[in-house]
Amino acid sequence: MADHQTLTGIGVSVGTAHGPVVxxxxxxxxxxxxxxxxxxxxxxxxxxxxxxxxxxxxxxxxSRADDHAKPILEAGAMMAQDPGLAQGIDxxxxxxxxxxxxxxxxxxxxxxxxxxxxxYMAERVTDLRDVRDRTIARLLGVPEPGVPDLEEPxxxxxxxxxxxxxxxxxxxxxxxxxxxxxxxTSHTAILAAQLGIPAVVQVAGALDIPKGTxxxxxxxxxxxxxxxxDAEKEQLAERSRRRAAALxxxxxxxVTKDGTRVQLLANIGTAEDAERAAAEDCEGxxxxxxxxxxxxxxxxxxxxxxxxxxxxxxxxxxxxxxxxRTLDAGADKPLAFANLGExxxxxxxxxxxxxxxxxxxxxxxxxxxLAAAQKATGGNVWxxxxxxxxxxxxxxxxxxxxxxxxxxxxxxxxxxxAAIRSTDILEVCDFASLGTNDLSQYTFAADRxxxxxxxxxxxxxxxxxxxxxxxxxGGRITGKPIGVCGEAGGDPLLALVLCGLGVSSLSMxxxxxxxxxxxxxxxxLGTCQRMADAARRAKDAKDARQAVIDLADPVMLDLI
Amino acid sequence: xxxxxxSIASSxxxxxxxxxxxxxxxxxxxxxxTIAKEGGAPVDARSILGVMALGAKHGETVTLExxxxxxxxxxxxxxxxxxxxxxxE
Numbered sequence: 001m002a003d004h005q006t007l008t009g010i011g012v013s014v015g016t017a018h019g020p021v022v023x024x025x026x027x028x029x030x031x032x033x034x035x036x037x038x039x040x041x042x043x044x045x046x047x048x049x050x051x052x053x054x055x056x057x058x059x060x061x062x063s064r065a066d067d068h069a070k071p072i073l074e075a076g077a078m079m080a081q082d083p084g085l086a087q088g089i090d091x092x093x094x095x096x097x098x099x100x101x102x103x104x105x106x107x108x109x110x111x112x113x114x115x116x117x118x119x120y121m122a123e124r125v126t127d128l129r130d131v132r133d134r135t136i137a138r139l140l141g142v143p144e145p146g147v148p149d150l151e152e153p154x155x156x157x158x159x160x161x162x163x164x165x166x167x168x169x170x171x172x173x174x175x176x177x178x179x180x181x182x183x184x185t186s187h188t189a190i191l192a193a194q195l196g197i198p199a200v201v202q203v204a205g206a207l208d209i210p211k212g213t214x215x216x217x218x219x220x221x222x223x224x225x226x227x228x229x230d231a232e233k234e235q236l237a238e239r240s241r242r243r244a245a246a247l248x249x250x251x252x253x254x255v256t257k258d259g260t261r262v263q264l265l266a267n268i269g270t271a272e273d274a275e276r277a278a279a280e281d282c283e284g285x286x287x288x289x290x291x292x293x294x295x296x297x298x299x300x301x302x303x304x305x306x307x308x309x310x311x312x313x314x315x316x317x318x319x320x321x322x323x324x325r326t327l328d329a330g331a332d333k334p335l336a337f338a339n340l341g342e343x344x345x346x347x348x349x350x351x352x353x354x355x356x357x358x359x360x361x362x363x364x365x366x367x368x369x370l371a372a373a374q375k376a377t378g379g380n381v382w383x384x385x386x387x388x389x390x391x392x393x394x395x396x397x398x399x400x401x402x403x404x405x406x407x408x409x410x411x412x413x414x415x416x417x418a419a420i421r422s423t424d425i426l427e428v429c430d431f432a433s434l435g436t437n438d439l440s441q442y443t444f445a446a447d448r449x450x451x452x453x454x455x456x457x458x459x460x461x462x463x464x465x466x467x468x469x470x471x472x473x474g475g476r477i478t479g480k481p482i483g484v485c486g487e488a489g490g491d492p493l494l495a496l497v498l499c500g501l502g503v504s505s506l507s508m509x510x511x512x513x514x515x516x517x518x519x520x521x522x523x524x525l526g527t528c529q530r531m532a533d534a535a536r537r538a539k540d541a542k543d544a545r546q547a548v549i550d551l552a553d554p555v556m557l558d559l560i
Numbered sequence: 561x562x563x564x565x566x567s568i569a570s571s572x573x574x575x576x577x578x579x580x581x582x583x584x585x586x587x588x589x590x591x592x593x594t595i596a597k598e599g600g601a602p603v604d605a606r607s608i609l610g611v612m613a614l615g616a617k618h619g620e621t622v623t624l625e626x627x628x629x630x631x632x633x634x635x636x637x638x639x640x641x642x643x644x645x646x647x648x649e
Contacts, residue, residue: 075580083606110613114612
């Protein structure tokens with residue numbers, strides 16, 4: 001049993017929970033100075049034994065898996081028993097390579113071959129590398145990597161979670177998430193908020209918490225209590241209750257105390273998300289991340305497949321607005337069928353609209369599917385492009401939209417150049433939406449996937465607020481709506497600042513809407529504007545936030 | 561040496577589920593079975609990675625070979641399998 005202690009990190013998904021810890025291990029790397037193989041036959045035998053164990057465990061998991069996961073696990077089990085792969089490993093062992101390096105190198109030969117074949121085959125590389133990682137873990141005598149099967153509702157602890165790992169999480173078995181790395185805008189954070197799972201990132205020492213240890217977490221203030229006392233558990237529960245009390249009885253539109261309307265919208269990624277969110281008290285969708293549909297797909301989804309999903313989303317929201325972002329691939333979201341090869345700096349490379357212009361087939365199919373779905377449902381559909389930097393790109397996208405029958409076309413503002421010249425951009429399209437996560441990554445030249453840089457990426461950085469202000473000025477000058485669809489919009493305190501800066505809509509994980517709505521109703525527009533000024537006058541992020549708290553209604557302390 | 565040629569009936573070709581079914585069937589014969597595309601080198605029919613990398617598409621002809629007791633009967637059963645649209649089943 002671990003000693004009682006309190007660890008702190010950054011709370012990224014509000015809520016409290018307690019339960020046993022399950023550690024999610026990263027894939028083991030084959031050691032660099034590994035002992036060379038002298039007895040290739042014996043080493044080959046060990047490899048076969050490890051692979052047979054991997055196959056058996058995958059087969060066993062497949063027997064309990066749902067229809068979606070079952071074929072993937074079964075295919076993995078077959079790969080682990082593949083005689084061709086075993087022979088390939090034998091060859092490397094015969095050359096004297098260390099045992100795990102031989103496994104790695106032989107697997108990579110197949111991966112290279114599959115990647116060159118593209119499409120469906122390239123997608124299988126992920127499964128093959130998973131088999132490799134499990135085999136190497138067994139040979140090294142360390143736990144198998146990835147999210148294990150949860151035998152009871154648990155709190156997951158990881159260095160960081162990959163998008164593929166978070167995709168299978170459900171709130172029923174995952175009570176909470178703690179990561180040692182990861183930032184406030186990492187995919188772990190976004191997904192946890194979307195699923196309503198309390199999460200704390202940047203918790204030093206999290207990986208040392210032994211498996212099975214009871215921990216309590218508060219995803220609001222960013223606290224992790226190892227081996228909590230009953231009194232502490234009760235304290236966390238009390239915090240949850242106070243929050244719930246502050247939130248009760250707010251329904252309807254987003255509006256400030258003096259009647260200024262601010263649309264409160266949901267961020268969604270799938271038709272299931274849409275149906276869940278549509279049942280909640282929200283005014284529509286401010287960000288429909290369509291690439292989520294593509295991530296699960298072996299090949300580029302057809303027009304018909306896309307149209308079917310879009311129709312489900314539009315139908316769920318009736319005449320409420322749905323803002324769709326076209327395929328945002330590249331950087332941290334690579335797609336097998338839209339891969340233009342390795343890039344030195346993917347976040348600064350061919351991604352978003354830049355990729356769509358190289359692969360206009362993908363863009364045209366998507367716009368056709370969106371237009372057809374809009375026509376079939378009569379939905380209130382707005383479509384925007386990711387990664388627009390200059391006016392010419394915004395113009396290109398708006399032209400494409402019109403050509404394909406999309407009536408309302410806009411751009412994301414996530415590149416500082418686009419924020420600074422938002423007037424130029426808004427002149428050639430209908431609306432803009434600020435993606436604060438990427439905007440802060442590009443403003444501070446700090447990779448948002450790199451946990452240790454999280455300090456630079458705080459949404460309260462005065463420089464980020466200045467850039468947002470410039471973007472909002474363009475909205476005022478052109479009279480066109482400008483919203484926020486990054487995670488910043490879901491912070492009740494920052495939402496007030498954004499509103500004061502002139503944003504007309506805020507989009508967030510649906511679970512955060514209630515707190516933001518409550519915050520807006522407690523303050524008038526004048527106060528929001530004073531908050532924005534005070535935050536921008538501050539010299540650092542911490543002071544900016546404190547300056548806003550000083551101007552806020554005291555009830556806000558229960559909400560943040 | 562028993563040899564058979566057969567055209568792939570599966571509409572998606574010999575990958576995904578059809579490939580897995582074929583490899584399982586080839587493995588269960590207990591014989592060293594190979595599969596080759598026209599003009600290509602034969603690969604081990606018991607290797608899912610090899611069979612998938614073969615990339616045999618719908619309507620393409622493949623050659624199966626096997627040696628040993630019951631090779632003819634084994635190949636007949638594999639041919640019967642490939643003649644079905646496995647993906648539709």
